[in-house]
């Protein structure tokens with residue numbers, strides 16, 4: 001039974017984006033219903049959890065850098081508020097990120113990123129071979145080039161999803177375990193479309209496509225060297241790999257393919273991830289392999305999200321591509337601002353109608 005004294009909103013999709021929006025909206029006084037047949041099991045469940053606008057950065061992607069940094073700034077407060085509202089940890093880690101390159105061409109790639117960031121006023125420090133190995137003794141001996149990026153963080157995505165679900169329950173969000181087939185059927189004042197790769201099925205013009213990513217979860221075994229103290233991103237003969245520490249081991253990712261809605265883990269994907277990660281951190285060979293999974297990133301043509309109002313009743317929050325966890329706090333703030341009728345100027349670049 002809905003209390004008509006409060007404005008009502010339906011959120012379609014219970015990934016990190018839909019849950020963040022729902023939790024924040026309920027705390028802001030909205031009466032919120034979330035619809036999802038498989039809550040918290042989409043791309044958000046599979047992800048690695050990096051909150052890394054600087055080390056994800058690349059020349060030409062200044063708008064993505066600005067959005068990512070605007071969201072990263074919000075992360076500490078978002079995490080603290082969530083933990084206290086949900087009564088469980090948010091999963092946010094504060095250990096920073098190391099970036100390493102294996103051969104001299106890989107080191108050249110690091111240099112390009114460092115110079116581009118410096119040109120944008122973001123400095124990252126280069127580490128000598130000795131500094132690198134003092135910081136992370138388990139790194140492969142041959143690694144000579146590295147960058148220290150203390151501001152790029154990581155979150156345990158599954159702890160985060162559990163906290164968001166608990167936060168939603170405690171804020172009074174109603175969960176409906178069914179797929180939405182037509183936004184017009186939803187009986188609320190406002191609708192937020194946050195269905196990841198399912199979004200174009202509900203609003204055809206949205207240019208969101210699935211980009212497959214495979215990822216491994218490794219369990220630390222007794223006697224094996226400890227996992228690194230911070231996230232380690234590596235460039236290995238031109239291929240990218242990352243190792244994100246977790247309480248019980250490491251997450252190791254991620255492949256990237258344009259193959260439509262294919263969620264099957266391939267032997268080739270596992271082979272490449274393990275080979276590249278082992279070139280960075282040989283001790284992973286002593287870890288247990290606890291999970292291999294694949295997820296579908298909701299990607300847009302310009303790698304920026306689709307974030308904003310598309311009609312008087314509908315706000316879109318999707319297309320977060322490789323950065324949905326990073327962008328969750330900014331997205332929640334942006335959607336709340338749209339619902340209140342005062343859009344955030346900083347998300348103008350993410351206007352969902354920019355491709356029309």
Ligand SMILES: Cc1cc2nc3c(=O)[nH]c(=O)nc-3n(C[C@H](O)[C@H](O)[C@H](O)COP(=O)(O)OP(=O)(O)OC[C@H]3O[C@@H](n4cnc5c(N)ncnc54)[C@H](O)[C@@H]3O)c2cc1C
Pocket residue numbers: 012013014015016017018035036037038039040041042043044045046047048049050051178179180181194195196197198199201202212213214215253254255294295296297298317318319320321322323324325326327
């Ligand atoms: C391998 C991999 C690694 C990644 N690593 C990172 C990382 O390190 N850092 C980072 O920031 N991001 C990362 N990402 C990206 C991140 O996971 C996504 O950007 C983010 O999860 C998108 O969140 P979402 O809520 O939009 O989508 P999802 O988590 O996919 O949630 C969408 C939800 O909508 C529901 N849905 C779909 N259709 C309907 C419908 N018709 N009715 C109702 N519900 C519907 C689905 O069931 C699903 O639960 C990674 C992604 C992958 C695949």
